[in-house]
Amino acid sequence: MLGLYVHVPFCVKKCRYCDFVSAPSDCAEREQYVDAVVSEIAWRGDRSRRCDTVFVGGGTPSVLTEKQLERIADALRRSFDIEPGAEFTVEANPESLTYEKAAALKGIGVNRLSIGFQSLSERALGVLGRVHSAEKAVEAFKNARRAGFENINIDLIFGLPGEPEGEFENTLRRVAELGPEHISAYSLIVEEGTPLARDIMSGILPEPDDARDRADYRFALAFLKESGYRQYEISNFAKPGFESKHNMRYWRQKEYLGFGPAAASFERGRRYSNTDDIGVYIKGCGRAEPEEDAALSKEELMDEYMMLGFRMTEGPDLEHFREIYGVSAAEKYSGKLDSLEKEGLIERYKPDLAGVRLTEKGLDFANRVFREFV
Numbered sequence: 486m487l488g489l490y491v492h493v494p495f496c497v498k499k500c501r502y503c504d505f506v507s508a509p510s511d512c513a514e515r516e517q518y519v520d521a522v523v524s525e526i527a528w529r530g531d532r533s534r535r536c537d538t539v540f541v542g543g544g545t546p547s548v549l550t551e552k553q554l555e556r557i558a559d560a561l562r563r564s565f566d567i568e569p570g571a572e573f574t575v576e577a578n579p580e581s582l583t584y585e586k587a588a589a590l591k592g593i594g595v596n597r598l599s600i601g602f603q604s605l606s607e608r609a610l611g612v613l614g615r616v617h618s619a620e621k622a623v624e625a626f627k628n629a630r631r632a633g634f635e636n637i638n639i640d641l642i643f644g645l646p647g648e649p650e651g652e653f654e655n656t657l658r659r660v661a662e663l664g665p666e667h668i669s670a671y672s673l674i675v676e677e678g679t680p681l682a683r684d685i686m687s688g689i690l691p692e693p694d695d696a697r698d699r700a701d702y703r704f705a706l707a708f709l710k711e712s713g714y715r716q717y718e719i720s721n722f723a724k725p726g727f728e729s730k731h732n733m734r735y736w737r738q739k740e741y742l743g744f745g746p747a748a749a750s751f752e753r754g755r756r757y758s759n760t761d762d763i764g765v766y767i768k769g770c771g772r773a774e775p776e777e778d779a780a781l782s783k784e785e786l787m788d789e790y791m792m793l794g795f796r797m798t799e800g801p802d803l804e805h806f807r808e809i810y811g812v813s814a815a816e817k818y819s820g821k822l823d824s825l826e827k828e829g830l831i832e833r834y835k836p837d838l839a840g841v842r843l844t845e846k847g848l849d850f851a852n853r854v855f856r857e858f859v
């Protein structure tokens with residue numbers, strides 16, 4: 486089984502914290518992009534390959550018209566054997582998720598929406614440079630529900646510069662009241678070169694406060710648990726049965742193909758990605774050779790499997806590891822696992838070394854654990 490990812494590199498306006506491959510665009514450029522991505526999908530398509538997850542992300546896929554989104558969905562269906570009932574997610578931002586767009590997405594077989602709220606505080610939305618208001622975000626969610634979506638994720642960010650006590654808490658409470666099936670809550674990363682980083686460097690904004698960030702995270706863990714969401718990854722929480730199958734594919738090192746500028750693919754132990762230059766991508770009709778291409782050795786793949794697996798609250802799947810690599814991870818990594826356990830960052834939670842996962846302390850210092858496997 487394969488996952489398919491399509492990157493839509495357009496947004497209404499660039500957010501102040503964003504370093505993703507995305508930019509404002511005009512109608513002509515969006516149409517050229519759709520021509521190119523449809524051509525890439527057809528070129529790389531293989532009807533013998535079965536797929537059980539599709540994810541159209543960005544950027545802001547909801548800036549495309551209904552017709553353009555339909556062309557992409559049709560191209561994927563024509564070129565791959567997509568399972569009936571496959572998880573089909575589209576990312577949307579509040580300013581472009583009208584009822585009509587949500588209904589059109591439902592009509593083309595999308596069964597999961599991921600909406601970028603980031604916050605319901607107008608102050609926070611201003612700091613992040615988002616183009617929508619909190620009211621618009623709630624309206625977008627209601628549009629999605631009215632169009633019949635029963636599987637919706639809301640993306641949030643916490644730990645913002647100058648964040649007053651209670652701001653994130655208030656957002657999270659209001660979001661939980663809406664009752665989405667899935668919530669992603671990420672700690673803000675200040676990316677070099679972004680307007681937000683420059684404001685912090687020049688003292689216009691304060692540095693994000695680590696203590697505030699950790700307090701927000703701990704609040705999210707406790708509050709979302711109480712509210713019926715199960716944490717299944719460091720930053721992801723779902724009602725039972727609504728975990729993101731596509732994202733789990735990344736954390737379980739399963740194969741996927743990515744289409745569009747900067748989209749990454751992983752198959753047969755090889756990682757490669759498309760050019761991140763939107764103009765170059767369009768000019769080449771999406772058929773240029775990958776820019777970054779690396780065949781990973783078995784050792785590298787095993788290390789990566791462990792690193793990705795520790796993102797999940799159940800830890801790396803050691804049985805699956807043995808099936809694919811033919812060795813016991815518990816034995817191969819016993820030294821590293823022992824020392825991480827001594828530091829209180831991981832715990833063995835099943836008999837016979839069948840399960841290892843991050844502890845509560847490990848969730849706060851996950852990067853320290855990942856470094857052991859890089």
Ligand code: SF4
Binds near residue numbers: 500502504507544545
């Ligand atoms: S909407 Fe997302 S991808 Fe687009 S600019 Fe903002 S953060 Fe970046």
